[in-house]
Amino acid sequence: MMQFNFVGRLLGPRGNSLKRVEASTDCRILIRGCGSIKDPTKEEIMRGKPGYEHLNEPLHILLEAELPVEIIDARLIQARDVLLDLLTPVDESQDFYKKQQLRELAMLNGTLREEGSPMSGSVSPYQNSLGMKRAKTRG
Template sequence: MQRPSLLQSSSTQSWLSPQGSSSGIIVKKTVRVDIPVDAYPNFNFVGRLLGPRGNSLKRVEASTECRVLIRGRGSIKDPAREEMMRGKPGYEHLNEPLHILVEAELPVEIVDARLMQARDILEDLLKPVDESQDFYKKQQLRELAMLNGTLREEGSPMSGSVSPFHNSLGMKRAKTRG
């Protein structure tokens, strides 16, 4: 069942509105962005959107002040768990194709601009790119290596088989658990 409009909004007068808001009216709006899994069945859209430990999605949320939700078939990592949850209250979205919901509850003056900013960022991430040309994925892999403590800079004289622990005498430091 398709919704006739991409934007749903509800307006409420709020005494909790952020200071600096000229009208004081906070609105909640939602935008749906479809993920083209049918056109690109082998592309890992969810991984690209989430990034290492969910950090890419968190950055989109922080920069736009919007909440980003990945919904639909394939939104749960474990297919067996997804099948188990299908049809249960709160999981009705699992009967729909994979999509993103972008929600914002912001002052009426800025809510549309923030939603469109988030949508533009997400649509850009949803354009499949050949892996050899994918700068964004390279950045994500670099970030993951940094998080895991396995980052090696390009052009480093060390190879993967050489210990990073060398002192000036050429002695290796003992391996420790940590």
């Protein structure tokens, strides 16, 4: 069974993916529930404390918006649709969103190595063996 890191996928490199969805929809996106705190030890310490009651619930997303009444529903629906699309598991070989996030992370870390077209959909392992090896060992 394929592991799917919902929180990591939603946040993206340094939280940038989440920030972009928030900026484009004017909605605030909060990750809540069991597994929403990166450090399991800290999550266990916080469980039961005021403001952390959500840790007893399954992992979920809370959308908030303070917008004029005539646009708020449309913006919340837009945010929900973007998140549903983003959080639908896809096969690793077809996961262009994850490839984009890994590329962004490499750029942020200064470790990006250009090897042909960065968003190429079909790459022969013989043309690009280093890139293929790296892609398979990530995650």
